[in-house]
Amino acid sequence: MNVPASVNVQASVRVPRSSVTRFAPSPTGLLHLGHAFAALTAFDAASPGGFVLRIEDLDQGRCRAQFDAAILEDLTWLGLTWPPPVLRQSSRGGAYRAALAALEGLGVTYPCFCTRSEIAAEIARAAQAPHRADTTGTAAYPGTCRSLSASERARRAAGAEAFAVRLDSARAAHVIDRSDLQFTETGVGPHGETGAVRVDPRALGDVVIARRDLPAAYHLAVVIDDAFQGITLVTRGNDLFEATHVQRLLQALLGLPAPRYAHHRLILDPQGRKFSKRDHAPTLRALRAQGVTPGEIRRRLQLPAGR
Numbered sequence: 001m002n003v004p005a006s007v008n009v010q011a012s013v014r015v016p017r018s019s020v021t022r023f024a025p026s027p028t029g030l031l032h033l034g035h036a037f038a039a040l041t042a043f044d045a046a047s048p049g050g051f052v053l054r055i056e057d058l059d060q061g062r063c064r065a066q067f068d069a070a071i072l073e074d075l076t077w078l079g080l081t082w083p084p085p086v087l088r089q090s091s092r093g094g095a096y097r098a099a100l101a102a103l104e105g106l107g108v109t110y111p112c113f114c115t116r117s118e119i120a121a122e123i124a125r126a127a128q129a130p131h132r133a134d135t136t137g138t139a140a141y142p143g144t145c146r147s148l149s150a151s152e153r154a155r156r157a158a159g160a161e162a163f164a165v166r167l168d169s170a171r172a173a174h175v176i177d178r179s180d181l182q183f184t185e186t187g188v189g190p191h192g193e194t195g196a197v198r199v200d201p202r203a204l205g206d207v208v209i210a211r212r213d214l215p216a217a218y219h220l221a222v223v224i225d226d227a228f229q230g231i232t233l234v235t236r237g238n239d240l241f242e243a244t245h246v247q248r249l250l251q252a253l254l255g256l257p258a259p260r261y262a263h264h265r266l267i268l269d270p271q272g273r274k275f276s277k278r279d280h281a282p283t284l285r286a287l288r289a290q291g292v293t294p295g296e297i298r299r300r301l302q303l304p305a306g307r
């Protein structure tokens with residue numbers, strides 16, 4: 001049978017992968033310029049129609065419906081569009097519980113009964129330098145509860161005590177049994193990382209992936225939802241670069257597809273600090289009330305004009 005010439009031609013053409021990106025804010029305050037930069041960067045990196053929105057409202061104590069509504073309004077004002085429905089993490093308990101059960105089945109989790117002050121005291125007491133700090137500057141968990149016996153875990157978990165579920169990073173690395181596990185950085189990481197980045201399973205130590213009263217904490221919820229929403233390119237700030245090591249590990253454990261990553265610069269305030277809700281950074285709506293236009297926001301952020 002003759003093979004039409006076009007088949008060979010097509011085989012040599014590199015078809016660009018379509019990019020599905022996301023912006024995933026938490027409704028704990030109004031959006032500011034740092035959020036605008038992250039949202040616009042994700043939007044610009046997406047293929048047409050490939051930008052999705054996810055509201056990360058797991059922490060119900062801090063999330064507010066009024067901020068959720070304000071996020072949608074501010075993003076619309078910025079010129080962003082996304083397909084409905086907006087995914088809210090508060091509606092995803094079933095998926096998170098199933099993933100947590102799978103990780104428990106692999107034997108890579110343990111309950112941690114330590115309070116914050118106990119962890120701080122243990123870190124201060126430990127002779128050796130703590131493992132790398134996480135993106136919030138918190139030193140890694142020293143592993144106090146990792147060595148509790150199975151019976152003690154069961155006894156305490158059955159009581160009224162609050163506990164967190166941690167990922168046992170050493171066991172997880174053992175279960176994966178892949179020293180070549182990588183993620184692809186298509187941007188530039190905080191230390192110049194680009195291209196294939198080898199995963200350090202212990203980059204952040206034994207992170208919290210769920211709590212007694214919460215079916216998933218940040219790292220677990222993000223990998224489940226990135227897969228569920230078909231995200232192929234995660235764009236986000238450099239402050240989450242270390243988190244990508246943990247998240248790639250969780251993807252490997254759960255058999256989830258790995259998106260590419262493009263970490264980007266952070267927008268700093270005039271004092272050179274990361275914009276933050278706590279510091280009363282000017283909100284998008286305050287700028288809008290002053291007559292600033294979406295085009296001007298893009299110019300201030302040194303982003304190309306919108307499409």
Ligand code: GLU
Pocket residue numbers: 024025026056222235236240
């Ligand atoms: N909700 C997270 C934040 O606001 C998003 C983190 C991520 O993009 O993975 O920082």
